[in-house]
Amino acid sequence: MRNAFTARRAVLPWRNKRALPEPEAAGLRERLHRELCSPGGRLAYIHVPFCANHCLFCGFYRYAHTADAATRYASLLAEELALGGKAASVASGGVEALYLGGGTPSALSARDLDRVLSAARSHLPLTADCEITLEGRITHFNDEKIDACLAAGVNRISIGVQSFDTGVRRRQGRKSDRNEVLRFLEGLRKREGFALVIDLLYGLPGQTPEIWRQDLAAAIELEPDGIDLYGLNLIPGTPLHKAVGLGKFPALGGLDSLGEMYEIGARALAGAGWAQLSNSHWRRTLLERNRYNLQIKQGRDCMAFGAGGGGSAALYSYAVNSDLEAYERAVTMGERPIAGVWVADELHPIRCAVTAGFEVGKLDLAALTACLDDDVGQSMFSLVRQWQSAGLLDLDDGIIRLTLAGRFWYSNLIFAFDALLSESLAARQSTERSSIVTQASNLQALRAELAKNPGGILEALAVQYGVSQQAVVDALPEEMRTCIAGSAFVDVMQDLAGWGKMTVIVHTPDVIMECHADVPMGKLGHGFYNLQGGDGPLSGHLRPERCGAIYFLRRPFMGKETLSVQFFNTDGDAMFKVYVGRDENRELKAGQIERFNELERKLTAQEAA
Numbered sequence: 081m082r083n084a085f086t087a088r089r090a091v092l093p094w095r096n097k098r099a100l101p102e103p104e105a106a107g108l109r110e111r112l113h114r115e116l117c118s119p120g121g122r123l124a125y126i127h128v129p130f131c132a133n134h135c136l137f138c139g140f141y142r143y144a145h146t147a148d149a150a151t152r153y154a155s156l157l158a159e160e161l162a163l164g165g166k167a168a169s170v171a172s173g174g175v176e177a178l179y180l181g182g183g184t185p186s187a188l189s190a191r192d193l194d195r196v197l198s199a200a201r202s203h204l205p206l207t208a209d210c211e212i213t214l215e216g217r218i219t220h221f222n223d224e225k226i227d228a229c230l231a232a233g234v235n236r237i238s239i240g241v242q243s244f245d246t247g248v249r250r251r252q253g254r255k256s257d258r259n260e261v262l263r264f265l266e267g268l269r270k271r272e273g274f275a276l277v278i279d280l281l282y283g284l285p286g287q288t289p290e291i292w293r294q295d296l297a298a299a300i301e302l303e304p305d306g307i308d309l310y311g312l313n314l315i316p317g318t319p320l321h322k323a324v325g326l327g328k329f330p331a332l333g334g335l336d337s338l339g340e341m342y343e344i345g346a347r348a349l350a351g352a353g354w355a356q357l358s359n360s361h362w363r364r365t366l367l368e369r370n371r372y373n374l375q376i377k378q379g380r381d382c383m384a385f386g387a388g389g390g391g392s393a394a395l396y397s398y399a400v401n402s403d404l405e406a407y408e409r410a411v412t413m414g415e416r417p418i419a420g421v422w423v424a425d426e427l428h429p430i431r432c433a434v435t436a437g438f439e440v441g442k443l444d445l446a447a448l449t450a451c452l453d454d455d456v457g458q459s460m461f462s463l464v465r466q467w468q469s470a471g472l473l474d475l476d477d478g479i480i481r482l483t484l485a486g487r488f489w490y491s492n493l494i495f496a497f498d499a500l501l502s503e504s505l506a507a508r509q510s511t512e513r514s515s516i517v518t519q520a521s522n523l524q525a526l527r528a529e530l531a532k533n534p535g536g537i538l539e540a541l542a543v544q545y546g547v548s549q550q551a552v553v554d555a556l557p558e559e560m561r562t563c564i565a566g567s568a569f570v571d572v573m574q575d576l577a578g579w580g581k582m583t584v585i586v587h588t589p590d591v592i593m594e595c596h597a598d599v600p601m602g603k604l605g606h607g608f609y610n611l612q613g614g615d616g617p618l619s620g621h622l623r624p625e626r627c628g629a630i631y632f633l634r635r636p637f638m639g640k641e642t643l644s645v646q647f648f649n650t651d652g653d654a655m656f657k658v659y660v661g662r663d664e665n666r667e668l669k670a671g672q673i674e675r676f677n678e679l680e681r682k683l684t685a686q687e688a689a
């Protein structure tokens with residue numbers, strides 16, 4: 081518990097992600113949550129960046145609350161929710177948990193809280209049992225505001241108490257004393273229809289183990305539905321960090337005392353019969369679901385709103401502009417105020433499984449390593465055995481169960497697994513780099529072959545020369561091919577829907593499937609482009625975000641000229657191809673040739689613009 085590692089690692093949401101340069105990020109902004117989204121349910125987060133004052137330990141403080149600024153901000157939020165809702169309505173995975181965090185959402189007036197929550201309910205596809213959490217502070221959170229929140233659907237209120245002790249509170253800049261905190265929470269407890277959650281912080285200056293025990297006892301006695309325990313993280317740049325550096329506060333207790341306090345907290349809650357939902361969350365009643373916090377760790381998509389919020393869609397993460405002026409400018413111009421976009425690596429789903437498993441203290445290591453290369457799996461098992469002998473976990477039949485000490489150090493375990501995964505990825509990429517040299521000479525030979533015989537079978541050439549199918553197409557003589565970005569997928573498919581009967585081909589190593597039919601119209605939903613073929617010969621579900629490139633090809637095949645539109649995924653493999661149809665004389669249909677040329681021209685001009 082006390083000395084397994086020399087420091088506690090923070091699990092930051094943007095770890096293992098690469099910031100995209102602006103031109104690339106700009107092209108993605110409007111597609112987030114519209115085309116780029118994971119199937120299934122999702123989450124939503126609304127950020128309110130105002131606080132009544134700056135608590136010394138806090139790294140999230142951004143703007144001082146003023147009534148005028150907060151009211152203006154609530155209007156902008158309502159507009160932004162309407163903008164984002166347009167995207168959400170296309171891809172219709174329901175929002176299962178909505179979280180209003182900050183900052184201090186409860187600093188907004190009753191009218192503004194109602195406005196923001198009503199906009200969320202009108203514009204986001206909230207599920208019928210959506211968990212709606214509001215983060216609040218005791219100061220200024222009056223009955224009128226609480227009524228407004230509950231009337232607008234809030235069903236979970238999380239109060240950041242941190243400590244009940246007046247001395248500890250005052251030292252951190254909190255104005256209310258122990259009695260005021262207790263009175264407020266007792267009043268809140270008497271109300272019904274929502275889960276009340278109390279957040280406590282351990283390791284604060286002056287918070288001795290005895291005071292911590294009193295904090296826990298007071299929280300348990302209030303009988304909220306949930307209690308969260310967080311260890312103080314001395315964040316560089318915070319007033320507390322500076323004050324400790326200047327010697328204004330006694331040096332904080334080390335990891336020893338933090339570990340001891342976590343143990344005291346976990347044992348107190350277990351002793352009082354509370355169930356542990358994750359390493360830092362406990363519940364007394366089933367009203368507390370903790371859905372948002374658990375699902376965000378699982379890597380669920382999260383739609384983010386409000387200056388300083390952060391969201392995610394499939395492999396992408398993004399930050400809403402935290403600068404209020406820039407945020408306002410974008411929203412009033414009707415643009416999503418997204419400041420930056422990051423992309424995760426291909427191991428993202430595995431990393432999410434690791435984070436989600438360690439978060440709840442249980443991870444199926446056998447199932448996890450079955451998806452990985454043998455050497456990575458072996459390294460993970462050998463690390464786990466070391467942790468087992470250090471008392472951080474039990475391993476039984478391939479399943480990891482964290483001990484209390486393991487739960488305290490869980491972020492370090494995630495960090496270590498992340499590092500192993502990154503090493504394995506780097507090793508694989510270096511092998512791929514050395515094969516690029518071989519590929520370069522293969523490509524030269526392939527180009528020469530296609531210059532002589534451009535009618536070869538593309539799939540067979542890819543295998544023969546050890547390159548992707550897209551690389552084969554790129555090796556065709558230039559006048560035979562036009563490449564368009566995969567982001568035009570929906571536009572191209574919807575245009576093809578008006579061309580008449582064509583030949584659609586899906587070619588995999590095992591089958592060549594052909595269908596002679598009209599390409600049906602389709603629409604986006606659940607992350608797919610869904611063909612609305614009805615009882616017709618062609619229907620199905622296509623994934624637009626997998627499309628990396630679209631080619632317009634003119635080339636001879638079996639002695640005849642062909643025109644085709646070919647779709648390639650981001651790995652360079654063919655998704656499917658659509659060939660211009662032939663008339664009764666086996667000639668290419670004149671009307672479709674025109675449509676082909678026209679669409680090619682239009683998309684080329686759009687890309688050049």
Ligand code: SF4
Nearest residue numbers: 131134135138141183
């Ligand atoms: S702890 Fe909460 S109220 Fe205090 S500064 Fe941080 S975000 Fe604001």
